[in-house]
Amino acid sequence: xxxxxxxxxxxxxxxxxxxxxxxxxxxxxxxxxxxxxxxxxxxxxxxxxxxxxxxxxxxxxxxxxxxxxxxxxxxxxxxxxxxxxxxxxxxxxxxxxxxxxxxxxxxxxxxxxxxxxxxxxxxxxxxxxxxxxxxxxxxxxxxxxxxxxxxxxxxxxxxxxxxxxxxxxxxxxxxxxxxxxxxxxxxxxxxxxxxxxxxxxxxxxxxxxxxxxxxxxxxxxxxxxxxxxxxxxxxxxxxxxxxxxxxxxxxxxxxxxxxxxxxxxxxxxxxxxxxxxxxxxx
Numbered sequence: 407x408x409x410x411x412x413x414x415x416x417x418x419x420x421x422x423x424x425x426x427x428x429x430x431x432x433x434x435x436x437x438x439x440x441x442x443x444x445x446x447x448x449x450x451x452x453x454x455x456x457x458x459x460x461x462x463x464x465x466x467x468x469x470x471x472x473x474x475x476x477x478x479x480x481x482x483x484x485x486x487x488x489x490x491x492x493x494x495x496x497x498x499x500x501x502x503x504x505x506x507x508x509x510x511x512x513x514x515x516x517x518x519x520x521x522x523x524x525x526x527x528x529x530x531x532x533x534x535x536x537x538x539x540x541x542x543x544x545x546x547x548x549x550x551x552x553x554x555x556x557x558x559x560x561x562x563x564x565x566x567x568x569x570x571x572x573x574x575x576x577x578x579x580x581x582x583x584x585x586x587x588x589x590x591x592x593x594x595x596x597x598x599x600x601x602x603x604x605x606x607x608x609x610x611x612x613x614x615x616x617x618x619x620x621x622x623x624x625x626x627x628x629x630x631x632x633x634x635x636x637x638x639x640x641x642x643x644x645x646x647x648x649x650x651x652x653x654x655x656x657x658x659x660x661x662x663x664x665x666x667x668x669x670x671x672x673x674x675x676x677x678x679x680x681x682x683x684x685x686x687x688x
Contacts (some may be wrong), residue, residue, distance in 0.1 A: 409566045421490040429590050429597060432531035438639040438646060439632040449659055449675055455613045457660040466573045473668075477581045478543060479510050479688075480518045485525055487537040488509035490585070491550055492660040510641035512541040512688050514581045517667065520653055521584075524640055527647045532591050538663075541581040544570040544685065574670050580683035583658075583666030588637050599634050600664055601627045611638065611662045628677070634662045641665050 431439065452461040480487050492509040513521075525535045542550070548570045555563035569575035577583045588597045601608040604621065608614050611634060617623050618631045639646050641655045642665070648654050656672035658664035666672040673681040 429593075434565060435531050435533065435636055438643075439635050441639060441643075442490065442619070443635060443638050443657075446614050446659075452675070453610075453612075453658070453660040455610050455660075457609075459660075461671070461674060462564075462568060465670055468574060468673060468678075469638065469680045470574055470684040471680045471682055472653045472677055472686075473682045475514045475516060475683070477512045477686050477688050478515045478518050479519065480537060480540065481510060483518045483522050484533060485511075485518065485521055485537060486589075487540070489540070490538040491542070491546065495546070495549060495553075503607050509683045511537050511539070511584070513584055514538075514668070514683060517582065517655075519643055520648070520655070524647050528588070533597070534589055534591050536587040536588055536589050536596075537584050539578065539585040540583075541686070541688070542576070542578040543687070544576065545580050546608045547576050547579055568670070572667060573602070574681060575685045577666060577669040577671045578680070579685050581686050582669030582683035583662075583664060583671065585639075585663045586637065586665060587663065588633070597633050597636070598636075599630050603627065609662060610657045611657055612658050613677075614662070637662070637665075654682055675676070 451459060451461045452464065454461075487510075489509050489511050496509070519536070521535060528534050531638055547567065549566040551563050551569070554567060568578075570579070570662060570671070588599075590597060601617075602613050603617055608617070614623075614627075614631050614634065618628060623631065638657055641647070642657050644651045644654060654665050655665040656675055658666070658671060659675075668682040670681050674679075
């Protein structure tokens with residue numbers, strides 16, 4: 407009887423620990439988790455399942471008309487942020503002395519202001535935004551891509567990172583786009599959004615939804631799809647956080663963590679006549 411009692415106590419403790427790892431989402435969050443991300447066929451074709459569509463060639467036809475909006479340190483706006491690539495490359499001797507690499511995250515001012523509103527919404531519901539990458543110096547973008555190419559090959563690097571030697575700037579070099587995590591306010595942990603299908607990591611927002619709709623994912627990956635929807639609808643869907651559609655951001659369909667507005671990619675996907683953010687420096 408004593409052994410059974412100990413086993414029972416142990417199991418109850420383990421079950422409690424597992425329960426603690428599962429975020430308790432606010433009803434408002436649960437509601438948007440159940441709303442599918444609408445797949446736009448044209449956009450899906452442009453970006454592709456693995457960022458292998460023609461979009462990086464096609465958006466070269468757009469004109470850049472820099473609007474002059476300033477770049478700001480978003481930490482000064484009270485947003486949680488730390489540049490991932492600073493942590494990754496800061497100790498490399500060839501760039502240690504460069505004054506253009508910083509753990510600070512810079513974005514255009516209107517982006518920071520809108521993210522403050524979004525962050526407030528999430529914090530009131532037990533979550534918060536953590537920005538892991540914003541503006542990048544073109545030289546840093548080049549270093550990031552070269553490092554990735556050494557590990558995974560040039561072909562994959564071309565799919566994942568924009569080049570710095572083309573007509574229009576890489577989206578991050580405009581300060582008009584950012585990479586973001588959603589975190590649990592209580593435990594400060596990242597909300598899981600990684601999805602795997604047949605041993606492949608699915609970065610695509612659209613492909614994940616497609617697999618979800620086909621019932622091709624297990625329960626863990628299904629939950630991750632719903633977690634991605636929280637970010638997507640919060641930042642991109644009118645009347646969730648932002649009242650006007652022009653205040654929403656544009657999602658990168660091939661990278662669930664990447665959002666922007668007025669930058670190279672966003673302007674192209676929204677079929678805008680020009681890019682309003684060009685290369686800028688703090």
